[in-house]
Amino acid sequence: MDVVMTIAGSDSGGGAGIQADIKTFQELKVFGTSVITALTAQNTLGVEAIFPTTPDFVSQQMTAVFNDFDVKALKTGMLFSDEIIECVADKIQEMELQIVVDPVMIAKGGASLLQQEAVYALKTKLLPIATVLTPNIPEAEVITGMTMNTQSDIQHAAESILEKGVQCVVMKGGHLEDDEFATDSVFLSNGTSFKMSSKRIATKHTHGTGCTFSAAMTAFLGKGLSLQEAILEAKKFVQLAIEHPLNLGHGHGPTNHFAYQNHRNYEVMISEA
Numbered sequence: 001m002d003v004v005m006t007i008a009g010s011d012s013g014g015g016a017g018i019q020a021d022i023k024t025f026q027e028l029k030v031f032g033t034s035v036i037t038a039l040t041a042q043n044t045l046g047v048e049a050i051f052p053t054t055p056d057f058v059s060q061q062m063t064a065v066f067n068d069f070d071v072k073a074l075k076t077g078m079l080f081s082d083e084i085i086e087c088v089a090d091k092i093q094e095m096e097l098q099i100v101v102d103p104v105m106i107a108k109g110g111a112s113l114l115q116q117e118a119v120y121a122l123k124t125k126l127l128p129i130a131t132v133l134t135p136n137i138p139e140a141e142v143i144t145g146m147t148m149n150t151q152s153d154i155q156h157a158a159e160s161i162l163e164k165g166v167q168c169v170v171m172k173g174g175h176l177e178d179d180e181f182a183t184d185s186v187f188l189s190n191g192t193s194f195k196m197s198s199k200r201i202a203t204k205h206t207h208g209t210g211c212t213f214s215a216a217m218t219a220f221l222g223k224g225l226s227l228q229e230a231i232l233e234a235k236k237f238v239q240l241a242i243e244h245p246l247n248l249g250h251g252h253g254p255t256n257h258f259a260y261q262n263h264r265n266y267e268v269m270i271s272e273a
């Protein structure tokens with residue numbers, strides 16, 4: 001059984017963060033381990049409180065898992081502070097691992113899940129060792145300092161991120177105003193680029209989409225899929241999870257992690273970036 005890890009915050013409401021990651025890992029039949037960076041008191045209506053873990057305790061959790069398991073791939077989600085980012089980066093920089101960095105910054109309700117002063121550590125410590133970075137448009141704008149309105153803006157921002165040492169950037173288009181398609185643009189450091197589109201679902205139940213997408217990518221990388229295959233299959237996983245909602249909670253409900261096993265046949269459309 002392939003072992004993967006998530007380093008992220010806990011969402012008491014179960015739709016995002018560690019909980020979304022572990023559910024995704026379970027559905028994709030990899031063994032999930034977890035390192036908790038912060039606890040959030042959260043539900044589908046928003047984040048009510050945040051209680052961060054100490055960097056030392058983050059380090060202790062990582063050591064405990066790494067001393068016992070052969071972790072093939074890991075993802076990072078909510079990292080909260082520059083001290084936690086530095087401690088995570090120091091620990092994994094020498095390891096042979098596939099690293100998916102989901103640069104979680106702001107939750108849907110507006111709560112800040114990454115302190116502003118931590119953006120520098122994210123850029124200088126974590127990006128250089130990342131296999132894949134999965135920013136949404138607002139996150140890519142913070143990382144690059146660029147404004148992104150057009151496909152050409154997306155390409156320029158991706159190029160500037162690749163220069164920081166990341167092997168692949170997946171610019172998520174969930175926030176773009178397109179009624180028909182949810183399109184993500186993928187750029188690899190070897191010069192390959194493509195867009196992947198799926199039918200945009202008109203729904204408010206999109207809590208945890210980013211976490212689920214990056215967790216699925218991590219699971220597929222852990223299982224040995226190539227980078228491109230892992231990205232495409234993760235897109236399929238998140239599409240099905242959005243398309244078959246569970247209708248839970250009173251706000252932005254969670255996605256459905258069971259859907260991939262029940263409705264496997266979704267074709268993601270691929271085109272030139």
Ligand SMILES: Nc1ncnc2c1ncn2[C@@H]1O[C@H](COP(=O)(O)OP(=O)(O)O)[C@@H](O)[C@H]1O
Nearest residue numbers: 136172173174175182183199200201209210213
């Ligand atoms: N309404 C939607 N219909 C279909 N796919 C969506 C929808 N919203 C987001 N996605 C997809 O979900 C994934 C996560 O994207 P996004 O919601 O932008 O991330 P985040 O949660 O980090 O803001 C991407 O593949 C995106 O294209």
Ligand SMILES: Cc1ncc(COP(=O)(O)OP(=O)(O)O)c(N)n1
Nearest residue numbers: 009016017107108207208209210211
């Ligand atoms: C603990 C925790 N981690 C991450 C998020 C953000 O998740 P995301 O997938 O980006 O979904 P939304 O916040 O946009 O619903 C979170 N909310 N909590």
